[in-house]
Amino acid sequence: MTISNSTLDDIPEIFRLYHLATEYQKAKFPGNVWPEFDEDFIATEVLENRQFKLVINHEIACIWSITYNDAQIWEEKENNDAVYLHRIATNPNFRGLNFVQIIANWAKDFGQKENRKFIRMDTCGQNDRLINHYKNAGFQFLGMKKLQDASGLQEHYQNADVCYFEIEL
Structure with a gap:
């Protein structure tokens, strides 16, 4: 198992x-699904080394992205002191292997190297199973609220209840 930055060649995958x-979200949690993401948006993340992949036996098993600030979602808590997972x-083919725990452990090391104080993530909608999954991976559940201003954010943030999670480093 290896974790590395995604490349432009990985974009189709x-x-x-x-x-x-x-499709999984639609089947399991129909109230809140990801929109179609813009290819330029994802390519920018790749070029800025903010898109990551976990590879097992030469196959991408999991992907995620990061940001270093997230003021519109984290509002008053944003102090440029966190790595945000998205x-x-x-x-x-690799479901059930608890990649959230692996990503949390990776993010702790990554965040410390970047001199950050927190690892943070959010999700939309009250999905108790997902909340517990993130808590079991070491995230503290900070609560849920609607964003003050979701303009310019992806569609799934519009008028959604946002759940906040944090690991203090």
């Missing part, structure tokens, strides 16, 4: 995994 994740998508 990234979109395939996003599509499969969205859009974790697991290849269905």
Whole structure:
């Protein structure tokens, strides 16, 4: 198992995994699914080394992205002191291997190297199973609220209840 930055060559697989994740969300949690992501948006993340992949036996098993600030979602808590995890998508061939725990452990090391104080992530909608999954991976559940201003954010943030999670480093 290796974790590395995604490459531009990975973009078709990234979109395939996003599509499969969205289909899974529709089946399991129909109230809140990811929108179609823009290819330029994803390519920018790749070029800025903010898109990651976990590879097992030469196959991408999981992907995620990071940001270093997230003021619109984290509002008053944003102090440029966190790494924010976004859009974790697991290849269905590798479901059940607890990649969230692996990503949390990776993010702790990554965040410390980047001199950050927190690892943070969010999800939309009250999905108790997912909340517990993130808590079991070491994230503290900070609560849920609607964003003050979701303009310019992806569609799934519009008028959604946002759940906040954090690991203090």
